[in-house]
Amino acid sequence: MADSDGEEPEKLTFKFLRGVEADAGDLEWPAGADVVxxxxxxxLNAKNVAFLLGAGCSSYCVKETDGLLGDDWREVGIPTMAPLAKEFTKARDADEAGFPTAIERKVLSDELGIDIGEKEYARNLERLMELLFSLRFSLSRSTLAKAEDNLKVVNSLIKKVQAFLWDKCTNxxxxxxxxxxxxxxxxxxxxLVLRDRSLPRPWIFTTNYDLFNETAMDRLGLPYANGFSGVVERRFNPATFRYALAEQLDLTNRKWSAVDGFVYLGKIHGSISWIxxxxxxxxxxxxxVSKKQEPGKVMIYPTPAKQNSSLGSPYADLFREFQSRIVREQSVLFTMGYAFGDEHINNIIYQALTIPTFRLVIFVDPMLEGEVAKLRALNDPRIWIIGGSGPEADRKAHYFDTIIEEFMPQRPSERIDDAIRKVLEVMSPKKAEAPSIAGDSE
Structure with a gap:
């Protein structure tokens, strides 16, 4: 429909890059969604399928309109690492409980030569955590005169980061x-559970500490393996990743059939439910998870400095599983809400790209700099990059909600609902009098 000036409204497009130099990859909504x-x-019907869910999947902002103040965005999920880091590391006029004090900042700057307000740490809270854990490791073994006092400051900051993340993940x-x-x-x-039962079960890997994955599967009644076994005391045992869930069909002939909907879940950066x-x-x-739980005991974020202790065990095992799953023949890895900011994960993905049958499907802003730009420059037909403008002005094609609602295959019930809706639209005697609301939204 043309506007009052007779000009066509701007068409919303997104990119679906598949490594073909001559193809710009631009697709229009809504027809382009069918292509994707x-x-x-x-x-999704490949032999081995894995997903990597980053912080962007647990973040969701809703627009709130105020007649006086205008539009405002409110976070109803968990902010990504960039806004979390900005909030935690920003300099304050006066000390606030739970955040770095002026004295702690001065010790880091004067004694250790570190400014936590630098771009590297102010944009990625996990990078700051890695730094602090490494400092604790080295200072605890140092014989310098001020090492003990500096260690107290570092330990204080580590506790504050843990408490800060705990609060964001539970409130x-x-x-x-x-x-x-x-x-x-x-x-x-x-x-996801529409996958053919004859194929290996899918793996979900996530860098998130929250419990959205577990809660969703529990509410749907989906069985899953997350590396823990037991009932009264659930303890991490990587052997459980070798197990499968099956139902017995014939007691006499010992026939078994894999249970539909079984999922493997690997939380490679830890969880707020681990101690x-x-x-x-x-x-x-x-x-x-309990409000009375002590944040300092929660196991979040691995660090190489901890690999000689028991803390190295779950992370090493989970990274090994991640590597094992995506380097198999005919594997596909889907990344969502992940901007390739973790060097350890990136190295494993790059290793998988040396396998001819591996495919990498990335939902991300295609114009992003850094590692994403490098992957795009490869023009590799095995690397798909999907992102850009969404079906509406305030949405993005690479956001988790758009991926689920627009790009993932529809369930049979959804297809039936759509078919019924179209029949009603066509057969309705009021069609000529008023356009279909559903049709306009498409």
Whole structure:
């Protein structure tokens, strides 16, 4: 429809890059979504399928319009690492509880030559955590005069980061009745279980500490393996990743059939539900998240400096599983909400790209600099990059909600609902009098 000036409204497009230099990869909404959906449907039927869900999947902002103040965006999920880092590291006029004090900043700057306000740390909280853990490792072994005092400052900052992340992952709109993000995860898993039962079960790897994945599968009644076993005390045992869930069909002939919808979940940066105790071979325990829980005991974010202790065990095992799954023949890795900011994960993905049958499907802003730009420059037909403008002005093609609603294959019930809606639109005697609302939205 033309506007009042007779000009056509700007068409919303997104990019679907598949490594063909002559193809700009521009697709228009909504027809372009069908192209992507068909391509993804084929990829989801590959022999080995894995997903990597980053911080962007658990973040969701809703627009709130105020007649006086204008539009404002409110986070109903968990902010990504960039805004978290900005909030934690910004300089304050006066000391605030739970954040770095002026004295702590001065010690880091004068004694250790580190400014946590630098771009590297102010844009990535995990980078700051890695730095602090490394400092703790070195200072605890130092014989310098001020090492002990400096170590106290570093330990104080580590506790503050852990408490800050704990608060962000346990408090917020999602913890007070807002189901927006939780519903997205549930829809994701509903569509994921459509995979052919004769194929290996899918793997979900995530860098997120939150419990959106576990909660969604629990509410849907989907069985999953996350590396923990036990009932009263659930402890990490990597052997459980070798297990499969099956139903017995014939007791006499011992016939078994794999259970539909079974999923493997690997939280490669830890979880707010993991704690460490001193129980022999299996010191990592999974607990119910409680407001009374001490954030300092929560196991989040691995660091190479910890690989000689029990903390190295779950992370090393989970990274090994990640590597093992994506380097197999005919493997497809889908990345969502991940901007390639983790060097360890990136190296494993790059290793998988040396395998001819591997395919990498990235949902990300195609204009992003850094590692994404390098991947795009390869013009590799095995690397698909999908992103850009969404079907509406305030949405993006690479956001988790758009991926789920527009690009992932529809469930049979959804296809039936769409067919019924189209029949009603065509057969309705009021069609000539008023345009279909659903038709306009498409």
């Amino acid at each position: 959906r068909k391509a993804l449907s084929e990829s 917020g709109a999602f913890a007070n009745g807002d189901s927006t993000v939780g519903t997205l995860y549930e829809t994701f898993y509903r569509k 460490e105790d001193d129980h022999g071979l299996f010191p990592i325990r999974e607990t119910a």
